[in-house]
Amino acid sequence: MLYQHTIGIIGAGQVGMAAANALFQQRIANELILVDLDRNRAEGEAMDLMHAQGYVGRRRVRAGDYADLAQAQIVIVTAGVGQRPGEDRLSLLNRNAAVFRQIAEQLDRHAPEAILIIASNPVDVLTYVMQTLSKRPHEQVIGTGTMLDTTRLRTLLAEHYMVDPRSVHALILGEHGDSEIAVWSHANIGGTPICGNSILGKPYDPAQMDQILTQVRRAAEEIIARKGYTNWAIGLVLAHLVRTIQEDQNSVLPISVRLAGEYGIEDVCLSIPVAVGLRGAGGRVPIPLNDAERQALTTSAETLKRCLHSLDL
Structure with missing residues (x-):
């Protein structure tokens, strides 16, 4: 089956799944692909949403890897690391920048044409980081901002x-x-x-x-x-x-x-x-x-x- 509106979500945490839920309920995406380091969690979240198709119509939600995002028109990035006790903001920023470097490499390899929406915080700094690390035009990397x-x-x-x-x-x-x-x-x-x-x-x-x-x-x-x-x-x-x-x-x-x-x-x-x-x-x-x-x-x-x-x- 051909799915036209494929959306990827990097990070199956609270924000990622709130976005997935809204996209699913509003019938915005025909296919949602959830990418998370915890594959079991992503699979469980995908199964949970899929069981509600009787109320929204045929929609595909599945866990995947970066390679599965090749047909995604848009990829939402919600991934990031949390602040450790006693950790200063700069150390947290540098750790998140390291995470974004890995994400940028994978997305440039597997979904080079996709528009990236950054939702991870601090969103303005991480939008700049992703624009710097990714090879795609800056216009294709935007943050949710204000x-x-x-x-x-x-x-x-x-x-x-x-x-x-x-x-x-x-x-x-x-x-x-x-x-x-x-x-x-x-x-x-x-x-x-x-x-x-x-x-x-x-x-x-x-x-x-x-x-x-x-x-x-x-x-x-x-x-x-x-x-x-x-x-x-x-x-x-x-x-x-x-x-x-x-x-x-x-x-x-x-x-x-x-x-x-x-x-x-x-x-x-x-x-x-x-x-x-x-x-x-x-x-x-x-x-x-x-x-x-x-x-x-x-x-x-x-x-x-x-x-x-x-x-x-």
Whole structure:
């Protein structure tokens, strides 16, 4: 049987399987191939999903090796090593860079045409690492970036104003991390700017907006403190990103790409608005930033560059 939309997932952990579950339920992929060092786990996860075909139609999910990814159009990378007790961030980064070197070699050998979506953290640094290590064009290696942070911001704003999150238009740019920025100068609900306006009887409250941004930045920390990991929301982000690529939507999304002078920033991966389609990262869609936002984005880039300069690539 010929499967058209084959998607590979490297890493059958919590994030990888949340992505697989979302792709399976939304009928986005005809075939999912799970690659994990623990082959038994990957096989068990594949069997578990396969048993639900009665509700989604014929879909193939199987465990595989890198060689099985030859026909994959898209490969999602969620693999990485966890932080050891007492280990500093730089040591963790270098160990993950070593893991990515092995993954890049295998993917270049077996799936050289596939678009790679990086979801492993720190996603901006590891997107840059994969772009550096892989032979494929940079446009074919993208990170989920601040897509998750952006939906968190829209969700919290929607709760504050009691509206549908899909009516909220707001962006998080920069690092997927503490230095990320909210573009308040363009945030709006149904076309009405949030800054300075009363919306549905709620006056603009800068302190409340700052509190919401803090909640966005601390969201992962709060979730991890309660359940040990985050997975469901990023799984949906990954499914949305895969669909966007497959359907060549050219949707403008805040994904992590390597900058080449945009906003005066070069040679670092972070999130800016990018048109996403069949070729991966397409044209950049520059959004005018005010002086404070531009400086904050520059600071975010400098934070990431310090990490990159310390890596052994």
